[in-house]
Amino acid sequence: MSFSSGASPQTTGTYSSYFSSSVPPESPSLQSQRSYSQASQAYDEDEFGDEFEDELEGPPSVTLTTASTTISRPSTPSGRRSRRGTTPSILGQSESNDIICAVSESRGVTHTVGIAIVNMSLGEVTLSQICDSQSYVRTIHKLQLASPSRIVFTPSACPPNRPSTFYSLVEQLIPEAEIACHERSAWSESSGIEYMEGLALDGDIGPLKVATQGKYYAVCCFSAAMKYIDHQFNVTFSPQSLRIGYQPSEDTMMIAIPAIQSLEVMCNLKSAKSKECLFGLLNHTLTPMGARVLRNNMLQPSTNFDGYIRVRYDALGEMVAHEEMFREIRKALKLFHDAERTFTKLITIRPATGITAAEEQITHILMVKSFLESVPDIYRALYPAKSDLLVKIRTICCPETTVPILRMIKEVIEADVTYMKSPLDLRNQRTFAVKSGLSGLLDIARQTYKELTDYIHQYTNGVSEEHQAAVTIKFDNRRMYWFRIPTADLDPESVSQHFINVIWKKNHIECQTMDLVKLNRRLSDTSNEVMLRSDQIILELVKDLRKEVSPLFRVCESIALLDMIASFGQVTTTRDYVRPLIEDTLALKAARHPILDKKMASEYVPNDYYGTEHHRFHCVTGCNMSGKSTYIRSVALLQIMAQIGCFVPAEFATFPIIHNILARISTQDSIEANLSSFGVEMREMAFILKNVDSQSLAIIDELGRGTGNRDGMAIAMAISEALIDTGAYVWFATHFIELARALENRPGVLNLHLASNTTIGEGGIPHLNMLYKATAGTVDDEHHYGIVLARAMGMPNSFIEVAEKVANDLRSRRESNRQNSESYKEIHRQKLMLNLYEALKQAARPSNPETRLGYLRCLREEYHERLREIEEM
Incomplete structure (x- = not known):
């Protein structure tokens, strides 16, 4: 998305007198899975929910590893990931993104720097070319805000050659980023243009070429960044899948890093976890995409009033005025997951194969399906909208965009399968995701999986009867099925005889049996077979979805922007x-x-x-x-x-x-x-x-x-x-x-x-x-307010008396030397006239005639009063 009664001074009295007084229900589970719902209900979300969330997120977008290198933010000299006061902590960054940044500077008199920032976790590229000063203030500021995990330079700027001034500044001011260099042949303008034509989303190529025309250094940096990623990590992206944009530095406000810190824009000074900062105040977003858009806008506010600020005011004003529409928008936004990361994982072409890759691929498809099924709720919520921005978002989220893609998915995926958060629910959803009849061997493997699951539940009932205990079956990704048994129902001596992997809790034990471990192994092998056979069908679907990623990203960006505006609406309505x-x-x-x-x-x-x-x-x-x-x-x-x-x-x-x-x-x-x-x-x-x-x-x-x-x-x-x-x-x-x-x-x-x-x-x-x-x-x-406060703090009276005596003596000397000439009065008269002129200019703006008349009378009275004070000096 590419959006984004006058006041008049008076001359006396309180400063406030400068102003006149006028101014969808959840998707059902598969019918064939109802027999497994008991185990899902037995799952303890409080105990294993966080573990699963960490597993679901996994490595950001791809596992970027080579034989000896892994992309990650390098540890600081103290051995910790970040120190108090480092740029990421000041900016309140909580996400872990793989961001590769290539930079190149000119060798002429002017200090021109090209920047290409590739966010591999979000499938987003930002190009910039900055005409900077000798201290590279704007360039360093942009790099600090981007928080790159690795910054790539040309070989001539790096050791063992004599490091350039820019290299030295980056090394000193951005210590959390790893610095690397890439061969000179990679910095090619023609290659950068080829990458744009091959990777930019459909419809973005033309405007991108116009925006980067004459931006030689920015285009070269894009070429170097993509070649570095391919060469170093063996990672590429599918054609027409990256969101590439050119960002002029003059279109955004620069907030100095010390200002961000001292003003508590992104993070509280006393506690990094506290929400008592401007970001914490405004962040009522309901999606991760919306929170990222809010953060980026707060770090670099727009300076384009007509293109960004005004349309956001109009959209926010309409939301606040129409409570029902605002409530429906907030309700619909709660249904969305982090679609940006999901789409990025789909477009990333990686060599990794195996069970884990197959499971992730199916999970991504389920998340895309859930995302597309939620978009119509946004479209319906925005139906009454009239403002340009909300109408634009509604148009992008129209059924004509999402329904064909959803229909494509439902040709392969069961209609009532949905993305679930609990490990067992998600495992069952992945197992029965692909429609039956598309593969005979897959159907046989799933039938075996169903029979094994039924047998595990029967075995649990048998253990419960044998030990006369309330045995509950649980599931997590690490142990698979395991038992929870109240300690009051068990003889402690029999525990070691019949159970293994025992974990003693306060009122119960968590354990398994050898037979259950064997059943888990058989079930795991069967599940793996299901995943591999499903993957053969899913891969074809992924190839088709990659061709539709351009409208998907546009819908995602629209929802993120809508979420930010709705967040503003939440704080606006509650705080007046x-x-x-x-x-x-x-x-x-x-x-x-x-x-x-x-x-x-x-x-x-x-x-x-x-x-x-x-x-x-x-x-x-x-x-x-x-x-x-x-x-x-x-x-x-x-x-x-x-x-x-x-x-x-x-x-x-x-x-x-x-x-x-x-x-x-x-x-x-x-x-x-x-x-x-x-x-x-x-x-x-x-x-x-x-x-x-x-x-x-x-x-x-x-x-x-x-x-x-x-x-x-x-x-x-x-x-x-x-x-x-x-x-x-x-x-x-x-x-x-x-x-x-x-x-x-x-x-x-x-x-x-x-x-x-x-x-x-x-x-x-x-x-x-x-x-x-x-x-x-x-x-x-x-x-002498300082002395008064000192007395209030308990300073002895003997000291206070001496301090008052000295203060009064100094004040009397100052008053005796104070200027009291006609020229001094003339200076005050001139300033009074200047203030009156400014006030009359403000009063000339359109306003209520009665209000204006009252204001002018008040202004005249205060002018005469102030003039009389000057004459009496």
């Missing part, structure tokens, strides 16, 4: 979100931090945000624990939500399109890099200054606090000046009140503070009350 507008202004009324809004519910205090051409740098001050960090993080999280097509927690919201989100929040040091907290801070700020521009949003928290006050203030001032000059949207939280006062006369700067008030308690001791409300201006340090 609103549809944002996409304009040149960032204006939020009563916006809430999405994660804390869920955790704190009605206790959370909403806030307003306002950013335009004249208010791009927001200097946020406030006392400790007043909510500065929460305030500045909220705007970045809401921006991400808006650009992935989700509604946001606010009363009113408009956002510009942002291309980069950069953040400097954490105050931790880095022992691995031998850097103090201040060293880490300066390194991250250097990265931000190199990459920030007018289309960026930067979140800076407590810059310069890791060194001396004088040096910290000087660095914070210099960096603030640089950020103001870039024209980026910046939310800058600081305790340097002098910084806020020095910048208040700069064009584009808006001073805010998180409000608090001081009350006098018993004994004349002041108490600080946090209001958590953003208000125009700088924090009032008259009451």
Whole structure:
């Protein structure tokens, strides 16, 4: 799938015054299998369910092994699969995918890098060609998000030759990926085009050629990646079966890895298993495909409003407005398994043969059949849809697409066979999957299987009568049939005489007998014969299905996208979100931090945000624990939500399109890099200054606090000046009140503070009350909030008194030196007029005439009040 009332500033009062007030039932089992249902019911899902799920998933798509090599993410130097703080853990990656990435860079003055990312577990290829800087920021970022298991370079870039700068950066910044090189002849543009023509889905070849025209390095990398996979692992794909797409880097937002981590976009900072992160909040998906689409969109939000963001808003708005349709969509989505992986396993041509391969092949066919039988429910649920995206999904999921493929399967597979999760049910379904009459020898083998199963149940009844015990027959893939017998019914001395493989539990034993082991062996041999004879028929069906994989993948992608939109609908309806507008202004009324809004519910205090051409740098001050960090993080999280097509927690919201989100929040040091907290801070700020521009949003928290006050203030001032000059949207939280006062006369700067008030308690001791409300201006340090908090924490009064004396003395000196000239007043008048001009521009937008008139009156009163304050300075 390839989709995807104005706010006006005022000049005084609370910051919130910047806004006007107007704004199908389960498929039955085979009839011939009813005699086996008793054993299925005896299966203990709680005990063996997880084991079976692991077996069912098996190796991702294929077992990629050679005589000496296995594709897997190599262990880290510490011997563990991943370390705290590594890129996969920061990105919240929980799936194990085999991802091969080929990269090649130009040798000219411009730093052009081609990338081909082949996800062998999902049958997906992403091609990109990036014109990057000398530090390869965008390329490294893309590779980190892809989390490849192996990165392939040209021989000239690798040792024993002198490693290129790009090679060294990849080796340093992506340590979890194994690095390899492949022979120079594999990097061929003509071979890459041939692979596209031979492997791309029908209908994608033409657009793909247009998209990659002139992208020499990307096409060469695709050739190298496919040849490397074929040569190294002896794995190929069937013709016209891969989803190959070209992804321009300029069509997506770049969220720096430190920003993803510190903003808790994908993973909670304290606990990787916690769902208290943005992904955990939004992930109400019901299919694995939908969760993957959500993750990819959150890591790289779209910057294409008309092609992606708007159509998702329309679809989400229609879902929220039509509760019945939304409920039917969610109900239908519960029926789907991980179809992407299943289809990828079908199109993978591998040399593996034998019983395991035959069983997997039949399982895949049953999963495809189950998938196709579930698609009509989606089509019916979407019948009332009117929005472009939902109509497009409904068209792709129409019966004309799925019914012919399902009919093809039912010519070979019994109609009432379905995919089951329990080991015994799945084994029986696989045994009787192929229709009777297609192979006489297969029918005889299945009859033998049925008779042996009947005999095992009769034997169980005999054991139960012999020992006068309630013997229950169980089944799992490792032991096959085994007995569960309550210990109260048995004499402990007789256990060792009659039973083997005994496992003592609290109230029962798990065991077998020699006769049962022999019966299991005979049953296993018979089952293997059934599988091999069924496989001869299934292979022909698989060949036919490979020709239809293109529409299957399109249906799967449509369902994944629908699942993501439905997930947005779930959180939107439960949390009361609103549809944002996409304009040149960032204006939020009563916006809430999405994660804390869920955790704190009605206790959370909403806030307003306002950013335009004249208010791009927001200097946020406030006392400790007043909510500065929460305030500045909220705007970045809401921006991400808006650009992935989700509604946001606010009363009113408009956002510009942002291309980069950069953040400097954490105050931790880095022992691995031998850097103090201040060293880490300066390194991250250097990265931000190199990459920030007018289309960026930067979140800076407590810059310069890791060194001396004088040096910290000087660095914070210099960096603030640089950020103001870039024209980026910046939310800058600081305790340097002098910084806020020095910048208040700069064009584009808006001073805010998180409000608090001081009350006098018993004994004349002041108490600080946090209001958590953003208000125009700088924090009032008259009451010395730091000293008040120190007293609240139990600091001795003798120290507090000395601190108050010193603070008052310093404040009096500052006030005596404060400028009070006519030029100072003139600067404030000019800024007041500039704010009035901006407010009148916003008021000119279409709105209710009565509301506009009331707003203008309020604006006039506040303008006169503020002007009077300036004259009285």
